[in-house]
Amino acid sequence: MKLVILDRDGVINEDRDDYIKSPDEWVPIPGSLEAIARLHREGWRVAIASNQSGIGRGLFDMATLNAIHLKMVKALAAVGGRIDALFFCPHAPEDHCSCRKPKPGLFEDIAARYGLADLRDVPAVGDTLRDLQAAEPLGCTLHLVRSGKGERTLAAETLPEGTRVHDDLTAFAQWLLAQPAKVMP
Template sequence: MKLLILDRDGVINHDSDAYIKSVAEWLPLPGAIEAIAQLHQAGWTVAVATNQSGLARGYYDQATLDAMHAHLRALVAEQGGEVGLIVHCPHGPDDQCTCRKPRPGLLQRIAAHYDAPLTGVWFVGDSLSDLHAATAVAARPVLVKTGKGLRTLTQDLPEGTLIFDDLAAVARHLIHT
């Protein structure tokens, strides 16, 4: 199985410090939807692991989050692709859960779902917490410069972090190498 795991906000869709609270605010980044569809068509399983503390903060409810993910799936399907498992952490930063990145719980849930090892699997994110979650399970940390990515570039990145302009560049690399 060729498994690729993506963070959501800042990788697939525009991010906001005020949170993405509705389907209307969920706007895909240029080329991201097409990239997911192309990866799927090239035999990749594309899963999503996303922190969604807006649930714990009361900014939106589970039905709204489900609608955002249904919208993502529909947009990718229109391009002839498919999104695999989407897992999210509904907790706030002080909840001490095991799923909130940089902890590895979300990635472990994806691995269990697909009965697949995470060693070497690319996890694409835009924040240091994404990269640390990847290294916690021996996955490959991949940083995109979208979302918070440029800010993250100024920090001490985990050894071996790959850097790409955006998700479309990641897709081109994976499909053509």
């Protein structure tokens, strides 16, 4: 199975320090929807793993998050793309849950959803160190995009060994699709 896991804010859509709190505030990064559509056309399943602590902080509710995701799904469908699975953590940091990145809970849930013991060699794309830290324990290949908080992350953090850096989701998709197919035993 060809599976890729994406963070949402800063990878697919513009990020905001005050959170995406309404469908009107959800604005795709230029080219990101087309990149997902291209991956979909090439047989990749696309899953999202996203912290959504705005729920736990009382900034928006589940109905609003669903409306934001509906806008994203419709925008993707309009360009021939789709999201196969969407996993999110609704908790605030003080909740100390196991699903809030940098903890690996969302990635463990994705592995379970697809019946995988781990996510070895599954590409995980994020714009922050915590995105990479959550994916690393399950064996994902790590990819940082410069969009969103990516430039700040590059300037301030030491990335896990082997992390590849791409300008944006479009550049990542081009890189991924240029890789030779792995032969399965």
